[in-house]
Amino acid sequence: MDMDMDMPDPDELEWMESHGLLPEEEEDVYFDDPDEGFVPPHGDSDQPRDSSQPPEPAPPRANEASEGGLKRPPPPPPPEKEEEERSKRRNVEREDSEDEEWLRYSPPPPAPEVVVAEKTISRFASEIHGDCVPVTAPNGERVYAKLAVKGLVGGGINGTRQGAHFSNPNPNHKGLLSESFHSLTRRAEQEALAKALQESTDSLDNEASSATPLVTEKLWVEKYAPNSFTELLSDEHTNREVLLWLKQWDSCVFGSHIRATCDDVLSALRRHSSTIQKNANNKNFFSKSKGGPVDMPLNTPSSNSEGLGGSFSKRSPADNTPEQKVLLLCGPPGLGKTTLAHVAARHCGYHVVEINASDDRSASSIETKILDVVQMNSIMSDSKPKCLVIDEIDGALGDGKGAVEVILKMINAEKSNNSDRSTNAEETQVRKASKKSQRMAKLLRPVICICNDLYAPALRQLRQVAKVHVFVQPTISRVVNRLKYICKNEGFKTSAIALSALAEYTECDIRSCLNTLQFLNKKGVALNISSFDSQVIGQKDKSKSILDVWKQVLQKKKLKRSGKAESHFSKDKDTDSLFTLISNRGDYEVTMDGIHENFLRLSYHDPMLQKTVKCLDILGVSDCLTKYVYRTQQMPLLAYQPPIAITISRMVAQVEKPNIEWPKALQRSRTMLLEKKDMLKTWQTEMSPVVSRHMSVESFVEDIASPFLHILSPLSLRPVALNLLSQREKDELVQLVDTMVSYSVTYRNTKFAPQERANISVVPHDVPSLSLHPPFSDIINFKGYQSEHIDLSLAMKQLLVHEVEKQKIIKYSAGKLNQTNDGDVRSEPLSAIRKKAIADSIAPALHSSKDSSKRNSTTLQMQSNSASSLNGKSPAPAKKHSNRATNFFDRFRKERLVDAKTHSDAGQQGATTQRDSRPLIFKYNEGFTNAVKRPVRVRDLLLS
């Protein structure tokens, strides 16, 4: 019911104005808040906000007052309850011209009066009998009001209930006053309005404070906060852009029947300064800026029923909302972002709803909140459309990210779903329930987001869809002018120089300037420059980017006004500011890394390197400190980090601009170190445990790597066919292959990477090269270092690859064989078998296995037996043909350049005779695929 009561009734208000009601009654119009829920005596006094207004003395005017839909703080004489109710009804349903509706609720006696009253105001002149006058409502609506020539004023004076109805052409009401009185009162009323308007502008943004008269002194920041667009201190261009953006919403928000801000206005907005805009604005929202005289938006008769409701119903499906639905204002604190948002929104006729970091910003709660703002329209107190201002959106972390998400969701929903919502206007009650569930709402009201850090990770997505405005610092002169004005108003003596120094000191943070000034004023201290470095003026707690920090540390501030008084304390000030800078940044480790990375490249004077030593020493201290803090969790010790940086700064900082680089080297070295360690570790696990258990990463890198590379690339090995090798060379090859297998090293094809292989000159450039895998040869590849390692020829490598692969298969199958034969022994016998097999495979005809087995210890005797049984020399039938098959495949292999064994070997002949003596012979028909039908194990092939 409350809500209903708040419906404004501008028409009647205007009507009353036009009909020259008594001044008191006029005020009654503004302040009455008829509330039927109240008991008669104090029924209208629920809202004490309008304390500044005189109480309304005339009881008979109660019903008109109620029609005004305004609040009346002081208890007026009790109005009739029925009348109030009736009048309220009228408010609600007047649009519908539903007479019966309110008739039902209202008591019989007043009813006819109201009927008459109803006729007094109409949209159409024809409906009014007698004289009428056109009245323009605050919301722009134009109606005709009947002229009740004589009776009205008299009625008012009478104070009778009947007189309450100004519209009643009751002869009783024929007063003594003439027409001239109308104009008189109207003029008086207008003056009062103007005055009230003047007052209200001050209190508009701070309704609450004005309500409590106890507050004797407001914060200057609030007191002198810009109330109108013209007073804004922030950059003109930005202001206008924001306003322009808001204006683009007009047609969407306020509907078309109110004249939308037309193009010429918009263009004018672009062209001119804000005075024009104000006019344009006032055209549309005349009643808002003008009609909210007394001090709150509450009493503005607003366009709710007609304007807004109409806009809902009449809006065309393709409402032309601006392209970017969200405005993102960013900039350092204290420049007036929030103020701009508020002022501009108010200026454009919105009711500002602010969500800031102190509110609950979880996704769910923010969603309802935004939906409230965006879709619903309060009919309670204020029917202005709402504009959502989300402050400090970059601080939204964790749950707070909900706001961004919801907005993004709404924007996206909008894109996909472009249908209109015309159904909203009808039922105010149903609206709430039905709409929320309807669909993910479109964004129908402007949303302004405010942040300090545009590049906060939380805003990444929002940044892409929003219109971004970066606040720039206002010029100092502008700030100073303002400060001067305020100081003058407050009677605080100061000088322009001091003010500009203050502005500079606070980096044009107006809020902090004002707070400082007020503080000083209160203290009775005059502002002078020397107080800057005292504790009186605090500095903003702001963090800068790490690059700025490094720059500050490594660059000496230019003493540009050394002549001025500032210079003598600049050193202390520098130290202070550095300290705050670094400690605000907080990330000491990175800070130190950056200093370490960059300080050596500064050209500081240091012939004996004492400064350098000192710097590095304290960097070391910092490092130890960091480690200690992390180990023991004694965070307070971190406070000693900034002085370390300051010390370095004192020693090495130069005036010229340093070329700051991000400390990539350290981080890169860390990641690379981890990579290499990983590589070595995985390699270690691939090795056979017998070998790897004796090797650690350190011992490998320190002791093994270099000799190992030498060993892997023996000089003596010639890249020739195996059969051409001498016995000793074969032994060496066997040894090498065995080493490679047991260390699980092989060669792999790699793409040619010039810088990697720069110091290896053997390989022709166009040939795909084979390099060691795992690539531990990189370990000794220091930059700018020429290692003496020779690289094997490509052919040699290919040969080795082949042999290694073969040995791996043999090893695998031998391992399996071993498991089946005798599961007990594994690791050592395995190597024995392998050794044997290598020897055999490389010199099959020479039967050099004896040599190799001799080399092995006697414990391996049994295994060498088993290995020799694999050799194909035993007369098992399965092995017989395997020899042949091997030869066939070997022939095949030869074509691939890798051929290890050839038939031409002289020693082979023994094998050939052996083969001939066997009964089974396979013949291979070329092109005939099923020549070999027997399943043959690869092992058998390889163990020829």
Place this chain on the structure above:
Amino acid sequence: MLWVDKYRPKTLDKVTVHDQVAQNLRKLVSEQDCPHLLFYGPSGSGKKTLILALIKQMFGAGAEKVKMENKTWKIDTGTRTLEIELAMLSSAHHVEMNPSDAGFQDRYVVQEVIKEMAKNRPIDAKGKRAFKVLVLNEVDKLSREAQHSLRRTMEKYSASCRLILCCNSSSKVTEAVRSRCLNVRVNAPSEDQIIQVLEIIGKKENLHLPAGFAARIAAQSNRNLRRAILFFETCKVQQYPFASNQVAPPLDWEQYVSEIATDILTEQSPKRLYAVRQKFYELLVNCIPPESILKKLLTELLKKLDADLKHEICHWAAHYALCMQEHKMRLGSKAIFHLEAFVAKFMSIYKEFLVATFG
């Protein structure tokens, strides 16, 4: 297989270098029980070889059947569950691992693996050892917390497992742990011992060693047996029959460090220091421990230094080495700060000396 592995003594009987230690160990395990052991000594002295030989002595051939696995430990610390992956090598009788690889979480690993071993201890204790052996490598790199947690577990589970700890420097192992173990110092082998080993290998490989060849390699190896054998094999691979004056090619990283030393000695300025920093990065990236760099750098610098300065430089080297040890290297590794600080200090002292001497 490399000769290093090939000619590694597998049993305590065959140990040639530290035969005295081996004898004592054999006596130690000839009885049924043995205490916890802590082997310490410089790298390349044969700690690991002794340990493995000892284990074989204890458990027989069964201890040689080892498998390598990457085990993932799930550890509930109360507030969160940690997952630690660690490579470990295990047989039926023993487990080898390097808990310091787990970084911060090393203490959980130590506790967990010991508890697990205690859980599944061998049932048939007749004629066999009733315990398993846990070999922990690089104990000196364990965090202090891990070492503390170790000392309680050592006592609590001593019925089911024996610890064999292995480290380079016993001073980095806490007193408490040291006192719970039988400390076995494994010296770096003397040059004579190295020569002896090389000759044995030469004989087995049927190589003819020219006179003085083995001694040269031994001298080059800096009393590191592993290096000596590797150098030996390198020489063999590169040229055989050996030339009378043949030397093994130097280790690359040491070569690089000596280049750095030359750089430092030729010019002392912040710019040169910056160049040196880049070279340090190169070394660090390639897993060379900063302590080794500092040590090698110091020896290289001392070679070319006036005797007056040697003492001071050594002092500062020790100072910065201590700084580096202050924090554990494996995390973050800002050892570069300290390395650089040493170089800067050296440059400063050296330059002062130069100016004082030559004007």
